[in-house]
Amino acid sequence: MPVNSKAFYYLFRHSYAQLGWWIGAGVSVLHVLFYQFAELIWDQWTPPKPETLTPTIAYGLTGLYTNQTEPDGIEAFVLHGSMWVLVGWGLIKTVYLKNWSVWPAVGLCVLFFFRAGFHPPADGFLFGTGVRYYPVVLVGLSAFVAGVIWLSSHYKPWHAWLWLAALAVPCFIAGGRPSDWDYSFVFAPAYALVSGISIKDIYFQYDLLLSGLAALFFKWHIDLNYFQVLGQASVWIFCVLIFWWAKEVFQAKQLALYLLVVVFIMRLFPYYTDTYAEFQMSPLRLDWWIVVALLAWKKGTDHWSVGLLLAFLLVLHRSFGIFYSIAYVEYIVLTMGSELLGPSGQKTKFLPLVQTYVRRYAINVILLGTGLIVTYLIFGNVLSPGMKIYQSLKIGFMRVAPTSFFWYIIGIIALTGATLFRFKEEVSLQYREAVFLLMALTICNLFYFLGRSHEHNLPNTSGPVFVLLFVWIDSLWRRKIPVRSIRRVLYWLPVGILWFSGLAYMVGIKDKLSGMATNVRHRRTIYSFQHPSSAKRAMIRRLTNHSSKVYFYDESLGKNFWYTLDGQYPPVGYYQPYSAWPLLTELIPFFQNLLDEGYYLVTETPSEAAAILPHLRYTSKVTKDGFIVVHAISEPNRSLSTSDSPKTTSH
Numbered sequence: 001m002p003v004n005s006k007a008f009y010y011l012f013r014h015s016y017a018q019l020g021w022w023i024g025a026g027v028s029v030l031h032v033l034f035y036q037f038a039e040l041i042w043d044q045w046t047p048p049k050p051e052t053l054t055p056t057i058a059y060g061l062t063g064l065y066t067n068q069t070e071p072d073g074i075e076a077f078v079l080h081g082s083m084w085v086l087v088g089w090g091l092i093k094t095v096y097l098k099n100w101s102v103w104p105a106v107g108l109c110v111l112f113f114f115r116a117g118f119h120p121p122a123d124g125f126l127f128g129t130g131v132r133y134y135p136v137v138l139v140g141l142s143a144f145v146a147g148v149i150w151l152s153s154h155y156k157p158w159h160a161w162l163w164l165a166a167l168a169v170p171c172f173i174a175g176g177r178p179s180d181w182d183y184s185f186v187f188a189p190a191y192a193l194v195s196g197i198s199i200k201d202i203y204f205q206y207d208l209l210l211s212g213l214a215a216l217f218f219k220w221h222i223d224l225n226y227f228q229v230l231g232q233a234s235v236w237i238f239c240v241l242i243f244w245w246a247k248e249v250f251q252a253k254q255l256a257l258y259l260l261v262v263v264f265i266m267r268l269f270p271y272y273t274d275t276y277a278e279f280q281m282s283p284l285r286l287d288w289w290i291v292v293a294l295l296a297w298k299k300g301t302d303h304w305s306v307g308l309l310l311a312f313l314l315v316l317h318r319s320f321g322i323f324y325s326i327a328y329v330e331y332i333v334l335t336m337g338s339e340l341l342g343p344s345g346q347k348t349k350f351l352p353l354v355q356t357y358v359r360r361y362a363i364n365v366i367l368l369g370t371g372l373i374v375t376y377l378i379f380g381n382v383l384s385p386g387m388k389i390y391q392s393l394k395i396g397f398m399r400v401a402p403t404s405f406f407w408y409i410i411g412i413i414a415l416t417g418a419t420l421f422r423f424k425e426e427v428s429l430q431y432r433e434a435v436f437l438l439m440a441l442t443i444c445n446l447f448y449f450l451g452r453s454h455e456h457n458l459p460n461t462s463g464p465v466f467v468l469l470f471v472w473i474d475s476l477w478r479r480k481i482p483v484r485s486i487r488r489v490l491y492w493l494p495v496g497i498l499w500f501s502g503l504a505y506m507v508g509i510k511d512k513l514s515g516m517a518t519n520v521r522h523r524r525t526i527y528s529f530q531h532p533s534s535a536k537r538a539m540i541r542r543l544t545n546h547s548s549k550v551y552f553y554d555e556s557l558g559k560n561f562w563y564t565l566d567g568q569y570p571p572v573g574y575y576q577p578y579s580a581w582p583l584l585t586e587l588i589p590f591f592q593n594l595l596d597e598g599y600y601l602v603t604e605t606p607s608e609a610a611a612i613l614p615h616l617r618y619t620s621k622v623t624k625d626g627f628i629v630v631h632a633i634s635e636p637n638r639s640l641s642t643s644d645s646p647k648t649t650s651h
Helices: 006-013 015-036 038-042 055-062 075-095 103-116 131-153 159-171 180-194 207-219 224-249 254-268 289-299 304-316 318-341 350-379 385-393 406-422 429-445 447-451 463-477 484-504 506-521 534-543 559-566 584-596 606-615 646-650
Strands: 550-552 600-603 620-624 627-631
Touching (some): 006 015, 015 038, 038 075, 055 606, 075 406, 131 254, 131 484, 159 254, 180 559, 207 224, 207 304, 207 318, 224 254, 224 289, 224 463, 254 463, 254 484, 289 318, 289 429, 304 318, 304 350, 318 350, 406 463, 429 447, 429 463, 463 484, 484 506, 606 627
Parallel strands (some): 550 600
């Protein structure tokens, strides 16, 4: 290729090309620096003493004794700040430092590629199993992608309804069994709610919104199996909202279909089970950012409705409400900083700008503060004691791998923001501010990944990342680059993303379709939860002398909740279900209080009993048919109340 060719110019010399190379260089530098100081970052953590943890937490979740967990110290906060440094670097590069040579940046990008590689997160086909199926897969996938290309090029408005209806079929037919264990973290607090326990005396592992919805199922006597339908519906509604937004804002309307199909694949198929089989991964929990972003685009980022929605999420969906509220404040700082940069040579006065932003966003900041106050009044705290304990213990936390796809994601975020800022005259202020807010929401949404850096959490949080990626592609399509070869590359880029996504997650697609086919053959759309047998429940009744005071502690997935619910035993304790208890030092006093009040403690796990029972005073122990039941025969000397929960005895 001659050095003076137009293609060479648009690949290396044009301003947006240089911007891309230098942002890639920024990622490379961050990658090197982070792992240079990683040990110092990871060491900012005091490991818990093994004897202070409950057996379920120690052996089942943390992996402290199975080398599955590598405590990451303050990694999440360092990387969160690093993402904003990279965004700031991209914005500065668009205004200043324009005459730097591109070749050092190209070299740094090459260095990054050799250090990090290119590994799609949690893929099970492209670089893993299923190689012998390549020929069949390639033919089938290529035919599917060709169909999407044809549909996008023959788009008519009424086609949208057909596409969305077609996607509803796999959304509403389960491909695998739900996780009894994961759903119990939604159902057990809901059962405590409808049993009359105060909100302040319940730990909501997945926040009040999801357990509140489950409480309605209890109140209205709806079969809990159908709670899965909420997760199924959330996947479909999530795809609808993304498609609608893309169709409205993209200049190249065909990109909306590509984005829809890619997001659909990434949110439904990469994981080993359905997105909603583990409810914590469903869009109903992870993807409220799309509602915030849509409202901000429709009404404006400074409209009071945005602040009201964030306040609502702070109260009812606390973990992500906090993330999104932080994102909103960071967005305000980002947009104000971008205005201070301004066009080259143009000065913006700081104090008048601050006054303008105070007038624009004061109401929403007040609403956020009100949300925090309401949260405190309802729960008795802003951050629950359980949340603080889990954060301090680093339960299930992992270090971000040097080869993680996360490093590419932070480049996509910064590149989209810088490109939009570079060509801001070509888009409306409303659009630009909405995308900047989406960037902030994406960065804060990644806290879910940074907390537990399992690669499968990247597809779970991939929705806003792909929206930003397609915003960047749309901004390049708007440029109408005169070089045919570059135009072709840009035209085929979304096609390549779709094809590659389908190939990388073909194993998940195959497994899900197989599970869906099984469901269809049995004329059902969901799998049922696995309740304990009536024979086991009858045995428990006999072993506990038909007492209503029974508490189950077991590491088996979901058993504690189903035994409690099916036996109609009243729920007790701050942590619901038993699996949520993190500290043995809090659990032992609680169990002793239960025994003193005449409760029976029941488990089917000998290792659980061996770890807990030596710390307790009891007078009767029965082992029969796999059950271990202990009881204190002495009469209770006081009634069990919320004062016996660890919430008041330990926090």
